Amino acid sequence: MEWTILGAGALGCVMTGLLRQQGESVAVMLSERHRGHFHPHIEVLDITGQRQLFYSRPLFAEHAYKVECLLVLTKAYQVVDALKRLTTLPNSTPVILLHNGMGVAEQVLSLFPNNPVLAGISSHGAMKEGNWQVRHTGKGETWLGPLNEAGKAYQSLVPALAAALGHCEWSDDIAQQQLRKLAINAVINPLTACNDINNGQLLEPRFADVLAQLSEEVHDVISRLQGDKAETLSEFRRRLHKVIELTACNYSSMQQDIAQGRPSENGYISGYILQHAHPHPVPVCQQLYQEMKKREGFRT
Known part of the structure; x- marks a missing residue:
């Protein structure tokens, strides 16, 4: 084949x-x-x-x-x-x-x-x-x-x-795997793109507060979509930190897109979180989504 x-x-x-x-x-x-x-x-x-x-x-x-x-x-x-x-x-x-x-x-x-x-x-x-x-x-x-x-x-x-x-x-339930990956991407991608950094730099002390709040917002939305198959917030944060450590020298696809003047998948990552967040507020995710739209707009 x-x-x-x-x-x-x-x-x-x-x-x-x-x-x-x-x-x-x-x-x-x-x-x-x-x-x-x-x-x-x-x-x-x-x-x-x-x-x-x-x-x-x-x-x-x-x-x-x-x-x-x-x-x-x-x-x-x-x-x-x-x-x-x-x-x-x-x-x-x-x-x-x-x-x-x-x-x-x-x-x-x-x-x-x-x-x-x-x-x-x-x-x-x-x-x-x-x-x-x-x-x-x-x-x-x-x-x-x-x-x-x-x-x-x-x-x-x-x-x-x-x-x-x-x-x-x-x-057999690929949507669960997609949601698990989306949760990681919805934290790493917009933060690295908006700050023009590699993945590993997210573990610097200056990002501790925003990383904690954004991971909580994303987990809240994803866990409601996953239902009884959802991981706990602490489990998600452990998995997130492991991915950041394993990909420390990598630049996310969203960071690469913005750095090279291309459209990003913002609407299908952060945008997907926002579409399914109601009625719970996700202010950090919303702010990053808007910032990414603004940066893409400047380059078109």
């Missing part, structure tokens, strides 16, 4: 390299701006500091009928528009959403009512260094699970992803 990566950003290119390293066939679905351009090999600087070149077959929207398995690694705000172009995608092709944040799945299920649709989360880190040059900055967990009935038949995708990524497990 050939994997097709939709979204040739940092993580998409890293995943292409990791799959190719295991001998998997990989195509990359390119946007119109790449049409007519030479498609080079993807250069990946791996965790050990070694550079490797990987070939991937270039495809465009009109080639959607050839896609056997689609991994969607665009930004959350790009997912729906990117998928709308794939009008000839076969009904049998599984669509796997691997973006940050939440709030897109419902639209995708409406777009592809007959396709197997799955969601995944991954905590691998990646940074873009240049055109078709990326750095793999950190390994992490990956989870995959179904978003509709047809998606439940694709647990067989897990072994290949586990071999390539170092970890991948199946979850």
Whole structure:
């Protein structure tokens, strides 16, 4: 089977390299701006500091009928528009959403009512260094699970992803895994983006108060969404601190977006928390959300 990566950003290119390293066939679905351009090999600087070149077959929207398995690694705000172009995608092709944040799945299920649709989360880190040059900055967990009935038949995708990524497990309740990741992102991403710092700097004493208040606000919202599967506030804070320590040298995707003048996934991370906060106030989350909107506005 050939994997097709939709979204040739940092993580998409890293995943292409990791799959190719295991001998998997990989195509990359390119946007119109790449049409007519030479498609080079993807250069990946791996965790050990070694550079490797990987070939991937270039495809465009009109080639959607050839896609056997689609991994969607665009930004959350790009997912729906990117998928709308794939009008000839076969009904049998599984669509796997691997973006940050939440709030897109419902639209995708409406777009592809007959396709197997799955969601995944991954905590691998990646940074873009240049055109078709990326750095793999950190390994992490990956989870995959179904978003509709047809998606439940694709647990067989897990072994290949586990071999390539170092970890991948199946979850029948992938929404719980998404909420757990969203909770971490809703603290780390806006704080690092607004302060233009790496993740590890959040453990400096100057951020202790805001980190405590924001983590409480986010936990309150996420725990109500999770119900009886929610972790306690102290458990969440321990997990948050562990992630910050493990990714101390990394820069969050939101920080990278703002630093490089790109739109961020603010609306699908902090915005998702705000949408589900009522009637409880979340003043720090609200302030960070507004600040991110302001910064994005200055750059457009």
